[in-house]
Amino acid sequence: MTITQRLLAGVMICLIGSPVMAEKLLLRANDLSFGGAESLDPLSPNRFYEVNDLIYSRLVRQDDAGQPSPELATSWTSNADATEWTLTLQTGVTFHDGSAFDAADVAYSLGRIEDPALESPVSAVLGFIDRVEVVDPLTVKIVLEAPHAGLPILLLDYRVRMIPDGAGPTIQENPIGTGPFKVESFDAEGTTRLVVNETYWEGRPLLDAIQFTAIPDSEARNQAMLAGQLDLNTITRDQMALYADNPAFQVQSFPSGGWFGIVFRTDTPPFDNPAVRRALRIAVDRQAMMTLMVGETGGTVGCDTPVRVDDPFRAMRDCPQDIEGAKALLAEAGYPDGIDIELVTSDVEPGMVRFAEVYQAQVAPAGIRVSLKVAPADGYWDDVWMTAPASVTSWGERPADQILNEAWRTGSSWNESYYANSVYDQTLDQARATLDPAAAKSLYVEAQEILFQDGGTFIPYQEDGRQVLSARVRGIAPVGEDHVRWHLVDLAE
Amino acid sequence: MSSATILRAVLSQPSGAIGVTLVVGHVLLAVLSPLVLPHDPVAQSAELILQAPSLSHPFGTDRLGRDILSRTMLGGREAMLIATLATLVAMVWGATVGLFLALIGGRTDAYAMRIVDALSSIPGILIVMIFVAALGVGVTALIPILGFSYGLSVVYIARAAALDFVARDFVLAAQARGEARATILIREILPNVRDSLAVQGAMQWSWLLLGIASLSFLGLGVAPPAPDWGLMIADGRGVMQTAPWAVLWPMAMLSSLIVGVNLAADAFSKALGVDRQMGVRAA
Numbered sequence: 001m002t003i004t005q006r007l008l009a010g011v012m013i014c015l016i017g018s019p020v021m022a023e024k025l026l027l028r029a030n031d032l033s034f035g036g037a038e039s040l041d042p043l044s045p046n047r048f049y050e051v052n053d054l055i056y057s058r059l060v061r062q063d064d065a066g067q068p069s070p071e072l073a074t075s076w077t078s079n080a081d082a083t084e085w086t087l088t089l090q091t092g093v094t095f096h097d098g099s100a101f102d103a104a105d106v107a108y109s110l111g112r113i114e115d116p117a118l119e120s121p122v123s124a125v126l127g128f129i130d131r132v133e134v135v136d137p138l139t140v141k142i143v144l145e146a147p148h149a150g151l152p153i154l155l156l157d158y159r160v161r162m163i164p165d166g167a168g169p170t171i172q173e174n175p176i177g178t179g180p181f182k183v184e185s186f187d188a189e190g191t192t193r194l195v196v197n198e199t200y201w202e203g204r205p206l207l208d209a210i211q212f213t214a215i216p217d218s219e220a221r222n223q224a225m226l227a228g229q230l231d232l233n234t235i236t237r238d239q240m241a242l243y244a245d246n247p248a249f250q251v252q253s254f255p256s257g258g259w260f261g262i263v264f265r266t267d268t269p270p271f272d273n274p275a276v277r278r279a280l281r282i283a284v285d286r287q288a289m290m291t292l293m294v295g296e297t298g299g300t301v302g303c304d305t306p307v308r309v310d311d312p313f314r315a316m317r318d319c320p321q322d323i324e325g326a327k328a329l330l331a332e333a334g335y336p337d338g339i340d341i342e343l344v345t346s347d348v349e350p351g352m353v354r355f356a357e358v359y360q361a362q363v364a365p366a367g368i369r370v371s372l373k374v375a376p377a378d379g380y381w382d383d384v385w386m387t388a389p390a391s392v393t394s395w396g397e398r399p400a401d402q403i404l405n406e407a408w409r410t411g412s413s414w415n416e417s418y419y420a421n422s423v424y425d426q427t428l429d430q431a432r433a434t435l436d437p438a439a440a441k442s443l444y445v446e447a448q449e450i451l452f453q454d455g456g457t458f459i460p461y462q463e464d465g466r467q468v469l470s471a472r473v474r475g476i477a478p479v480g481e482d483h484v485r486w487h488l489v490d491l492a493e
Numbered sequence: 494m495s496s497a498t499i500l501r502a503v504l505s506q507p508s509g510a511i512g513v514t515l516v517v518g519h520v521l522l523a524v525l526s527p528l529v530l531p532h533d534p535v536a537q538s539a540e541l542i543l544q545a546p547s548l549s550h551p552f553g554t555d556r557l558g559r560d561i562l563s564r565t566m567l568g569g570r571e572a573m574l575i576a577t578l579a580t581l582v583a584m585v586w587g588a589t590v591g592l593f594l595a596l597i598g599g600r601t602d603a604y605a606m607r608i609v610d611a612l613s614s615i616p617g618i619l620i621v622m623i624f625v626a627a628l629g630v631g632v633t634a635l636i637p638i639l640g641f642s643y644g645l646s647v648v649y650i651a652r653a654a655a656l657d658f659v660a661r662d663f664v665l666a667a668q669a670r671g672e673a674r675a676t677i678l679i680r681e682i683l684p685n686v687r688d689s690l691a692v693q694g695a696m697q698w699s700w701l702l703l704g705i706a707s708l709s710f711l712g713l714g715v716a717p718p719a720p721d722w723g724l725m726i727a728d729g730r731g732v733m734q735t736a737p738w739a740v741l742w743p744m745a746m747l748s749s750l751i752v753g754v755n756l757a758a759d760a761f762s763k764a765l766g767v768d769r770q771m772g773v774r775a776a
Contacts, residue, residue, distance in 0.1 A: 219731040226734065238543060238556050241735045291539040292557060347712060350731070354557060357718045361537050374712035 024208045024491045026473070027231045029224060030188065032216040033348050035379025038188035040175040041168070042161040043113060043120040045413055046382070049158055051186075054194055054210060054486055055096075056161030056177035059087060059106065060152055062483045066310070068152035072101065072162055072178065082147040082435055089138045093201040095164050096182045103140045107132040108165040110142065115168070122159050124405045124412030128432065148432045149440070153399045158482040180205040180487040189214050206475070206490035216377040218350040225249075231470040231491070236350040237294045243468050252478035253298075256465035257308020257397025260293075260355045262343065266456040267418040268389040270341075274454050275333040280341070281458045282319065283326035283366035284359065290461040292358050293351060299463035304455060305448045306395060306403045309462055313400035313441050315448035326366040338367025344384050345392040348377040352392050359458075386416050393457075397480060400444050404428055408451060417456035424450045502764035509760025515753025519746075523570045532560035534567055534720045543736045553738035556728060557718075564720035565742045569702075569750060571715050572722065575636055576701035582640025583701075584694050587647025592678050592686070594648070595655035602652075609648050617642040618704055625713045632715055639704065643697055650693045654686040688765040692758050699754035706747055722747045 030038070030050055038048035042056050060076075063069035073087040093101040110132045113122050128148060133141040142151065154160075162178060163171055175183045178201065181194035192212040196205050213229075215221045225233040226242060235243070235251075243249040264271035264280060271277050286301045300309045303319035330339055345356035353374055360370040375384045384391055393416055398406070405428055406412055410420040424447055431443035451457065465480055475489040503509040532550070538558035546553040552561035590609075594602045612620075620642040621635065658664055659682070667677045708714030709723025717724055722743035729739030761767075 219727070222731050236731070238732055241543075242732065288539065292537055292542070296539075347727075353712070353717060354728070357557060358537060360718065361535065372716050372718070374717065376712065 024206070026207050026210045026489065026491060027229060028210060028212050029215040029221045029230055029233065030192070030212045031218070031221070031348055032189060032214040032378050033381045034188070035382050036189040037379075037382055039172060040183070040186065041118070041171045042159045042163070043118055043122055045119055045121055047159055048188060048192075050481070051183070051192060051194065051212065052161060053158060053179075053482055053484075054181040055175055055179040055183055056163060057093075057179050058155065058158075058161055060155045062156055062479075066483075068156055072106075073155075076152055078149075078151070082149045082151070083144050085142040085144070085151050086135070087140050087142065089140070090201060091138060093178050094199055095178055096176045096197060097164075098199075099164060101162065101164075101178050102137040103134040104137075104165045105162055106140045107134050108168075109162045110160070112168050113160070118168075119413045120159070121406055121412065121414035122157060124409045124414070125154055125157060125402045126160065146429065146433045147435060149435045149437075150399070150401050150432075154402055156399070156482075157402060158396075181207075181210055184209070187214075200487055202487050205487035207486075216348065218347050218352075218377070222350065225468060225470075228470065231473050232467065232476070234350065234465070234467050237298050237466065239350070240466065240468075248471050250469045250471060250473070251466070252469065252476075253464050253466045254478035254480075255309065256480055257306075257311070257462050258465060258480075259306065259395055259459050259462050260349075260352060261304075261306075261393045261395070261460075262356075262359060262458040263385075263391055263393045263416045264456040264458070265389050265418050266420070270333070270335070270339065271389060271456055273333045275329040276335070276339065277456045278453070279326040279329035279333070279339075279366065280363065280368060281452075282322045282329075283363040283368055284458070284460060285321035285362060286319065286460040288321075289358050289362055290463070293355060294461070294463045299461040301461045302459060304452045304457060304459045306398070306407060306457075306459055307400040307444075307448065308397045311400045312437065313444035315445040315452075317449070317452070319452065321362075323366045326363070326368070330367060335367075338369060340369045340371070341390055342371050342373055342388075343390045343392070344373045344375050344388040346375045346377050346380040346384065348380040349394050352394065356392050386414075397462075401428075401432065404444065404447055407457070408455065419451075419456060421450065421454065499761070499764050503757070503760040506760045506763065508756045509764070512753045512756025512758070512760055515749050516757050519569060519750045519753065520573070522566060523573055526566035526570070530563045530566060532563045534559060534563040535718050536560075543732060543739070545736075546738055552742045553736065555725070555739050556732060556736075559718075561725070561738060561742055564725060565722070565746055567720040568722040568725060568743055569746060571632070571719060572702055572705045572709070573750075575632065575639070575705050576698050578636045579639035579643065579701050579705075580694055580698045582637055583644035583647055583697050584690065586640065587644035588651040588690055591648040591651025591653075592655045592682055593674070595652045595659050596674055596678060596682065598659070606648075606652070609645055613645045613649075617645070618707060621704070621708065622711075622713060625708070635705070635708070635714065639701060643701055643704070647690075647693060647697065651686065651690060654689045655682050658682050658685050688762075689767045692762045692765065692767050695754055695758040695761065699751050699758070702747070702754075703751055 034046045037046045039046040040048055042052045058071050059073040060068040061071040072090050074090055076085055076087045078085045089103060095101060110129060113120055113126050128145045130143045130145045135141050164176055167176060180197055180200045182197050184193045184195045186192050194210045196208050198204055215224055221233055222235060222239055224230050240251055243251045264277045266272055281304055290299050290301055303317050305315050307314040343356050345353050347353055356372050360372060385393060406414050408415060408419045410425050427443055427447045431440050434440040434443060469476055472492045474492055476484055503513060541554045541558035543556060544550055544554040550560050552565055555561055594605055621638050624638045664677060664681050667681050705714050706723035709721050710727045715721040715724055725743040726740050733740050
């Protein structure tokens, strides 16, 4: 053996013998529903929330019961009339660039919610914040324009995430947060790779990296999951059988406030006529629709309320199918022979096309003739949603006050049905200013009743969340996306 | 050759007999199926979601509990109708332009063919998708768009077939008699290239069927809930592993129709002495 050969052999032995740690890389997919315009600014209407959840932190986060619990804020108190809230911040937190997180960052991050240039949907939710005062580096005081007892619940919003003071204009190019992962490369239409934040304030996360691959089509994401190319994906009820009894996967289902709906733009004929849009909503057998889509027990039927089932402010009422009532309303509105409408849907989320097909079949006996148009999944939220006169929508669960303000308050940037009703807005204002929970509840219920009587959004049921994990994933409980403690997620060896 | 002689020549080839049987069977099914449907093809039922094939539903049911046999029987009608009309559009414009260019020749021919070359470099399905996605056109508007895009290849075939004849004595004689170009085209050239064009038309039809099924699969063609093979495959692929019947039947029907058309076209081209590759009468 020559010296070179011996050296080579030595190197080989070292390489084989040394304990090489495999990278713990979690594989996910993003749906490209903003067509490549996905934003790393957490407040942007095009927020890339799956990534933003991992790189930025909130002040508060959900505990196991869904209630506010400390994240970057360790405690919060309000004055007696709930107009001023004082938050104490976590010590020793640093951003990805090494700079310290403090009260000035909180003041800045909350202050930009109302920046008109951002057109953030959060401004309809937290626009009542008058100002944020820096008391000391670890204490902020949030001063409200009117009392609000539920501020901590609204701070759970998945978009209210902390960025460094002044970083707004450059946050897309330089996404600096305090979250458990850092952006290594970003391409919403291709691959986005996040790597571990070694100095994360709750300790080093267990994963080394998370990779997102853009797959616009929901069925293609399902096939990628089946083929072992993903570690986590949402699925429909009828897809659960694909994964059941397969040791390579873990299937989870859990109560959730998520819903599909149909948005009729209240500013566009014929949906600007309240009788027409009411007819389009009451003609449906909601229980039958839910049974077809998610099974008899796969969700909870509701009457066009977006409020999740376990929320104390949810309105409870019955709304059985009323074909004759719908016909009478249409006749009253000038459509005695029924009405033709075009409904746009897309495969952007699993089941959205079938949802439209079931709606079409349900309303046909009332003389409502629905023609369906399937738009490309890629860019659906950018190109179709809030543009087409009637389209299928999808929302994740949100607390009552958040969703009722975000999606129906006059002028809100995600007011998808372009609803404008001053009585509704005033009812919400009153509800927010009412500190007695029972009195507040009756006002929130009243607001939901206004939506049922007059609104342009059809919401037949809230459905349970369903997701599938690969067998190697650890630390993801059956909960929604923004409940997950990502630093505790791991992959089995 | 009389039509009966040609048909005999086609049917005497095993592949021709199979092809013609498949195509005739599909056309008969498309025409007659509304009369013999076992179930309502759009009736949804929560109790029947993804049922395996049984006596009452021999092809099983889909994700909304609809009868797949009924849907499969009807699933080719709309696509076949659109493909037929689009084939007519493609053949008429493609053949007219191709034959004229062959007859005119010279610079006009050279320039026009470069434009056709340029347009042909864009995949046909892409041209259609641009129209559908950008303009949001419906399924009826697909006919001229598909006809235009698929007609580009007809220009080549028609021109090549006609070039074989433009320098022949009978065409030169007609030109010497001072006959108009259109007359020469219709009386002298068209009868000689008719068979090539007919075979080409059959091929266009099968490509268009596949193109329309692809568009429906992508959600850009026939709108749901219409029973359509492309749509059925798109919907069923999400549960392919547990309910293969949801995709198997529409796939089998689409494939058998396309294979049938190809076998029949092959047999016809042999019987007629048309070289499908060149698109001209074999010497």
